[in-house]
Amino acid sequence: MLKTHRFMQLNLLALVFIIVTVVPSRSQDFSKAEALVMKSEITLKSFLADPTMDWFRKHLAGAKGVFIVPQMVRGGFIFGGSGGNGILLAQNFKTGSWSYPGFYSIGSVSFGLQIGGDVSEIILLVMTNKGLNAMLSSELKLGGDVALAAGPLGASAKAQTADILAYGRNRGAFVGITVEGAIIKPRYEMNNAFYGKDVMLTDILVNQTVSNPKAGSLRDALPERKRNSQPLGTR
Numbered sequence: 001m002l003k004t005h006r007f008m009q010l011n012l013l014a015l016v017f018i019i020v021t022v023v024p025s026r027s028q029d030f031s032k033a034e035a036l037v038m039k040s041e042i043t044l045k046s047f048l049a050d051p052t053m054d055w056f057r058k059h060l061a062g063a064k065g066v067f068i069v070p071q072m073v074r075g076g077f078i079f080g081g082s083g084g085n086g087i088l089l090a091q092n093f094k095t096g097s098w099s100y101p102g103f104y105s106i107g108s109v110s111f112g113l114q115i116g117g118d119v120s121e122i123i124l125l126v127m128t129n130k131g132l133n134a135m136l137s138s139e140l141k142l143g144g145d146v147a148l149a150a151g152p153l154g155a156s157a158k159a160q161t162a163d164i165l166a167y168g169r170n171r172g173a174f175v176g177i178t179v180e181g182a183i184i185k186p187r188y189e190m191n192n193a194f195y196g197k198d199v200m201l202t203d204i205l206v207n208q209t210v211s212n213p214k215a216g217s218l219r220d221a222l223p224e225r226k227r228n229s230q231p232l233g234t235r
Helices: 002-049 054-062 129-135 188-195 201-205 213-220
Strands: 065-077 079-090 102-111 117-126 148-150 164-170 173-175 183-186
Touching: 002 054, 002 065, 002 079, 002 117, 002 188, 002 213, 054 117, 065 102, 065 129, 079 117, 079 129, 079 201, 102 188, 102 201, 117 129, 129 201, 188 201
Parallel strands: 148 164
Antiparallel strands: 065 079, 065 117, 079 102, 102 183, 117 164, 164 173
């Protein structure tokens, strides 16, 4: 009888521990994910509205995926670093529909004379199957695991052959922000919190079997590929 009572007490304590620690943590992750989606939508729409982004507007529908980092923070003294969170949406080329977002972190470390810091907005266009498959891995090094190039500006600009094209904006101006060597990793806890269950990146980005209306307006801002047009990258 005493053993049974003791066992019930331990189960109750375990349940309380889960409620006190796990539930608030998932709630916080959901709030962070929701805020990231909102900021990413603002960044995407501002890029699309910029008059210098003709190539970006015309070719976004032909991309395999789009990775949006609304706040990439860089700073430090002597040893510097940069980091932020981002979301990836992938396009299904059979249906033309965009997936709901997958959540990631992006960061890099640099060495040099750096005083102060700044905040940049970054958008990466995933142009090839190789680039998209790399984004589905547990860790991706830009410029190492995939070919990286600067995204072209202007209507007559031509893109370099690369798996991923990078656009960066600082203080409202498009600049050549270096993301070579940056590490991208999935944020599994944010993915699980945003969709309310344990999910795989393939469920979100490839199979497109999960959804969340909180990201509906973000998806609506992305242009769909025309039925008879060909994707820009096939590698």
